[in-house]
Amino acid sequence: MKNLKNSGDSMKEIYLAGGCFWGVEEYFSRINGVLNTEVGYANSNVENPSYEKVCSGETNAIETVKIIYNEDELSLKEILLKFFSIIDPTELNRQGNDIGTQYRTGIFYINSEDRQIIMNYINCIKEKYSKRIVTEVSILNNFYEAEEYHQKYLKKNPDGYCHIKLD
Numbered sequence: 001m002k003n004l005k006n007s008g009d010s011m012k013e014i015y016l017a018g019g020c021f022w023g024v025e026e027y028f029s030r031i032n033g034v035l036n037t038e039v040g041y042a043n044s045n046v047e048n049p050s051y052e053k054v055c056s057g058e059t060n061a062i063e064t065v066k067i068i069y070n071e072d073e074l075s076l077k078e079i080l081l082k083f084f085s086i087i088d089p090t091e092l093n094r095q096g097n098d099i100g101t102q103y104r105t106g107i108f109y110i111n112s113e114d115r116q117i118i119m120n121y122i123n124c125i126k127e128k129y130s131k132r133i134v135t136e137v138s139i140l141n142n143f144y145e146a147e148e149y150h151q152k153y154l155k156k157n158p159d160g161y162c163h164i165k166l167d
Helices: 021-029 051-056 076-086 112-128
Strands: 011-018 034-042 062-070 105-109 136-139 143-145
Touching: 011 021, 011 034, 011 076, 021 034, 021 062, 021 076, 062 105, 076 112, 105 112, 112 136
Parallel strands: 105 136
Antiparallel strands: 011 062, 011 105, 034 062, 034 143
């Protein structure tokens, strides 16, 4: 991925869940200002959950992408604009053909200042939708890195399944 050096205080992170994490990761990895992406499981009630455990629904974990970005090149508002262009925030526990609680949409922050930016953004766009926005917004409680075969999956498997149009 891109060089994390020389980003200093401008380096921030946000965690986005938008269905299968493969497509969300690949989509954001292509955006200028994104320094690194990593897929994993957020806000699990089980330590170090496996993919199988997450799919069982026992963990309440959500497939999530950790995004490290340079705030001087890419604002959180711009990230949200791009994120909402690839998800249906009114669908509960599904995106495309991906169905289950692990595929719900969410925005997880680590900086409390980000919460206000996120809530203001959602408030501004909610009128665009005929149904209520159900995308979770909460502080990140935990994030467990997914198995290696999930990392950069669509770079390793360009013909792999993706619910997001990447072209």
